[in-house]
Amino acid sequence: MSGTDRTKSAPELAGPVVILVEPQLGENIGMAARAMGNFALGRLRLVNPRDGWPNIAAQRAAAGADHILEKAELFDTAQAAVADLDLVFATTARAHDQAKPVMAPEAAAREMVGHIAAGGGAGILFGRERAGLTNEEVALANRIVTFPVNPGFASLNLAQAVLLMGYEWFKLATAGALPFAMPERSERASHHQIDAFFENLVRELDKVEFLRPREKRDTMLVNLRNIFTRMEPTKQDMHTLHGVVMAIAEGRKGPAKGGVLDGQQATRLRALLAEQGQQGGVVSDSGSTLKGLARLLRRNPTDAERILWQALTRDRRFAGQFKRQTPVGRQIPDFVSFVHRLAIELVNPEESEAIVADRAARKTWLESRDYRVVSIRTADIERDLETQLDLLQKSLTGGD
Structure with missing residues (x-):
């Protein structure tokens, strides 16, 4: 039994x-x-x-x-x-x-x-x-x-x-003896190890300006430290948490099997989604395979998507203002700022007609709802990111 x-x-x-x-x-x-x-x-x-x-x-x-x-x-x-x-x-x-x-x-x-x-x-x-x-x-x-x-x-x-x-x-x-107990898989972490992890965590949080406003910084740090001291972490816990923080900070480098999707792979998947989508480019709710492909695109950004996303989260001009692969009604632009009502579309080289048509339909739909749509070529991001960020800043402030 x-x-x-x-x-x-x-x-x-x-x-x-x-x-x-x-x-x-x-x-x-x-x-x-x-x-x-x-x-x-x-x-x-x-x-x-x-x-x-x-x-x-x-x-x-x-x-x-x-x-x-x-x-x-x-x-x-x-x-x-x-x-x-x-x-x-x-x-x-x-x-x-x-x-x-x-x-x-x-x-x-x-x-x-x-x-x-x-x-x-x-x-x-x-x-x-x-x-x-x-x-x-x-x-x-x-x-x-x-x-x-x-x-x-x-x-x-x-x-x-x-x-x-x-x-x-x-x-x-039997004096209440239980048949088993929680196994001791690792020694308890030392204060030195917790301090090293905490310093690394704070460093990464400062990069995205999480610890603000400044007058509340000390209180937030005390509360954060108490979370980890209350849980009495083991050495293995600290290794795992450190890996989690660094993975978030550095961005996902691709799916579990193989590297990131390259431009051609992403283009082929987007073409399939566009060709099989409903009018206006919406993926059918009944197609579990298509839903899986859509999730694959969201979870495995291309090099250009990852580069731009890291910039948008770390650059003070944009931090906290954009979301990636987030639905706007029935549309899912590559990036969107609800605050500025601005969507960013990335253009990959050698896109199929279906993808071009899908993006055009998405742009028309968004603009009809008072969203501005900015198209950026992936090659330009990989070649000269700073210039693209400056152009994006001008779009946010209403410049040309």
Whole structure:
């Protein structure tokens, strides 16, 4: 079953005997045995099971706890089943008006652990699914155990009751030890390592003018540092975070397999999108393949797109004013500034007629909605970026 590791041996613990009095369904016996197996309870006694014994339904429901069923002892009466025990607990959801201690499962388990450790024999009586234990059967017990449940719906499934008692006993018998813990994969990062990472982070944040206004800079730095000191990072955490910061700062260098898309590859993909798009150049919502190609273009910028995007995010004249591959209505220009209502279209060499027509339609649509559209050739970006940035600045300020 899921979660069971056959390579690990069960703890050998001396536990209480589980006694099921006249259980009605074989399935419930099997599920009770499964609950016992969860908490290393191995001694099961059955008092006059209704459908006889052995029972194939019990074996099917045991889910690997067959060893408990195979060793189960059969008795004709509850009195015979508890005869060799000197501490017996009767589980019940009803008050039987008998003058004996009433305990919660945890308190009962605590007494059982101490009693068994001292060499005594303990058992737990569980009654019939329909009617529970009779007054005479409860009278055989030294203690009554009841569960803190909703009084308006107090009846528990037989296996549930066994599981709750088994859990409380096993928890105390094993001092609450969990079967596994978070692995220590790396040593805790030193303050020196955290400081080095933080200095690098601040340096990159300053490049994009994140730490502003200036009067709030010190407070922002304290808040940022507290984020990392609260998380108590490991050395591996610091290596990973440093890599994340540098990857964002330097820009993605391409897809996981292979380098960035070159101009020809991007042009071919754009041509396919344009040819298959709806009127106005919108990709069909039903084409999952086309959606994938569109995502590929967004996630894997060409060299020119990456160069221009880095400039737009780092140059003080443009920082924070542009977005890349962001929808404007039903159109997705290469770059857009909603603040200035200006879109930038990159023109690749040797574009197909479909791409040219698609860009023209997109420009008409944007301009009809009061967006200015600036076209820049990718070759000009790669050859003389500064000149293109100066021209773009003039466009933003209304110059020629």
